Amino acid sequence: MKNTETFEKEINEGNNFKGDYITLGSAMLNGETITNTFVNVPLKTMNRHGLIAGATGTGKTKTLQVLAENLSEKGVPVLLMDIKGDLSGLAKPSPGHAKIDERHKKIGLPFEAKGFPVEVMTLSEQDGVRLRATISEFGPVLISRILDVTETQAGIISVIFKYCDDNKLPLLDLKDFKKILQYATSEGKKEFEEAYGRISTASTGAILRKLIEIEQQGGDLFFGETSFDTQDLLRIDENGKGYINIIRLTDIQDKPKLFSTFMLSLLAEIYSTFPEQGDSGRPELVMFIDEAHLIFNEASNALLNQIESIVKLIRSKGVGLYFVTQNPMDVPEAVLGQLGLKVQHALRAFTAKDRKAIKLTAQNYPDTEYYDTAEVLTSLGIGEALVSALDEKGKPTPLAATMMRAPMSRMDILTESELSSLLAQSQLAKKYNKEVDRESAYEMLNEKIKKADEEEVKQKAKEEKEALKRAESKRKTSSTRRKSTRMNPIVKVLTSATVIRGVLGILSKMIK
Numbered sequence: 001m002k003n004t005e006t007f008e009k010e011i012n013e014g015n016n017f018k019g020d021y022i023t024l025g026s027a028m029l030n031g032e033t034i035t036n037t038f039v040n041v042p043l044k045t046m047n048r049h050g051l052i053a054g055a056t057g058t059g060k061t062k063t064l065q066v067l068a069e070n071l072s073e074k075g076v077p078v079l080l081m082d083i084k085g086d087l088s089g090l091a092k093p094s095p096g097h098a099k100i101d102e103r104h105k106k107i108g109l110p111f112e113a114k115g116f117p118v119e120v121m122t123l124s125e126q127d128g129v130r131l132r133a134t135i136s137e138f139g140p141v142l143i144s145r146i147l148d149v150t151e152t153q154a155g156i157i158s159v160i161f162k163y164c165d166d167n168k169l170p171l172l173d174l175k176d177f178k179k180i181l182q183y184a185t186s187e188g189k190k191e192f193e194e195a196y197g198r199i200s201t202a203s204t205g206a207i208l209r210k211l212i213e214i215e216q217q218g219g220d221l222f223f224g225e226t227s228f229d230t231q232d233l234l235r236i237d238e239n240g241k242g243y244i245n246i247i248r249l250t251d252i253q254d255k256p257k258l259f260s261t262f263m264l265s266l267l268a269e270i271y272s273t274f275p276e277q278g279d280s281g282r283p284e285l286v287m288f289i290d291e292a293h294l295i296f297n298e299a300s301n302a303l304l305n306q307i308e309s310i311v312k313l314i315r316s317k318g319v320g321l322y323f324v325t326q327n328p329m330d331v332p333e334a335v336l337g338q339l340g341l342k343v344q345h346a347l348r349a350f351t352a353k354d355r356k357a358i359k360l361t362a363q364n365y366p367d368t369e370y371y372d373t374a375e376v377l378t379s380l381g382i383g384e385a386l387v388s389a390l391d392e393k394g395k396p397t398p399l400a401a402t403m404m405r406a407p408m409s410r411m412d413i414l415t416e417s418e419l420s421s422l423l424a425q426s427q428l429a430k431k432y433n434k435e436v437d438r439e440s441a442y443e444m445l446n447e448k449i450k451k452a453d454e455e456e457v458k459q460k461a462k463e464e465k466e467a468l469k470r471a472e473s474k475r476k477t478s479s480t481r482r483k484s485t486r487m488n489p490i491v492k493v494l495t496s497a498t499v500i501r502g503v504l505g506i507l508s509k510m511i512k
Helices: 004-014 060-073 098-107 135-147 151-166 174-184 189-196 201-222 230-234 256-273 293-298 301-317 352-362 373-379 416-424 427-432 441-487 489-494 497-511
Strands: 021-029 032-042 050-053 078-082 118-122 244-248 285-290 319-325 341-344 384-388 400-404
Touching: 004 021, 004 032, 021 060, 021 098, 021 384, 032 098, 032 400, 050 060, 060 078, 060 244, 060 285, 060 319, 060 400, 098 400, 118 416, 135 151, 135 174, 135 201, 135 256, 151 174, 151 189, 151 201, 174 201, 174 441, 201 256, 230 256, 256 293, 256 301, 256 319, 293 301, 301 319, 352 373, 373 384
Parallel strands: 050 319, 050 341, 078 244, 078 285, 118 244, 285 319
Antiparallel strands: 021 032, 021 400, 341 384, 384 400
């Protein structure tokens, strides 16, 4: 291995950038921190995505917090998925601590406590700005991929969307979608068959069952209005700091289907609405997805393919995606290969499988003469990490074990009163937290069915009335015929009493 002086020179040269950058900490060699040998990440390449990985308790969340703070300070908005519920403290300055001062002295960076502009959001009934999207905004292709339907079922979903477009029926929430699926094979069966062909009851039943699965995970709260405008993620406060948008997901861990649905819809909406950035020199938005395995473990192949495509394409919109997880192996290889910044905290080797995973993880990092990467991965302390970034030309920076800087904000959650105060001041909460349930496909189809039923009742009553008329007419005709027969002169003579008595008399004599 080379000496400390050569190592220090290579690190400083590899982390010396012309443009703006974020300092993560100071490089370490042989377990010792080399003061003022900073490990930097150029702001220009922060849209090239990244990974923060490591075992529980090794400092992943604090690294996420440091990156979010520094991006915000440089005017870059941030979106955080807060699954563990420990990120709201970004809104308040750190109370400080002797250990923080000691750490920063080793690093060679002054410590300054700061709070940052924060917006708290939610997918569920938790307090926060409500995030919603309509079924129509998803479209038939995305809905089909989320539901993981067959090709035939995907075709039916496309027909359903076409019917709603042709008949101006807004598809806003799950009850709209369920209603139109039921209508297509019941009251509207004839109408659908004439315009679009026969729709299988078995296929619509299968789609309905998959919709109910999402509904049971809270999809009824997510789908609907007011639909969230992704441009509201790009706000800058009056001091030029980017807003840190925190989505509270503490109750979502047992609802992976809803989480992956939301993430895919959000990424698709950002990709379709954000303009191309080209080489702007800074990201427009950086997203951190904590507990990333929740997306990938439950995703279908179709959903994984969609995520992989968006990861590849979305950086052209100036958006960086950062996956936070315990093991890099949680992230599919096709996605892992797209991640420019890797911050790897310690991994623990308890089993042969763990040791094998660590060797594979070490191979994701640039070769170095200064470390046995696999060995370093198991010996890193809390708040230490291996860092590899991309320089301004897109080449990997020298791999460096790093003493990470401490967050400037509070490393704890907001109190209930602090959270209530934050939400009371939120302009987005006033915009999105109003209950809206305008007339849509569900109400329109119910009205259509009601009118059809009323017409059917009227038609039946009309037919019954006409049947009564015909019966009355027939009765009168029959009565008239009987009357006419009685009035006939011949009948009168034949039925007269004289004739009858005569006939009876003749019969009487014949018998005698």
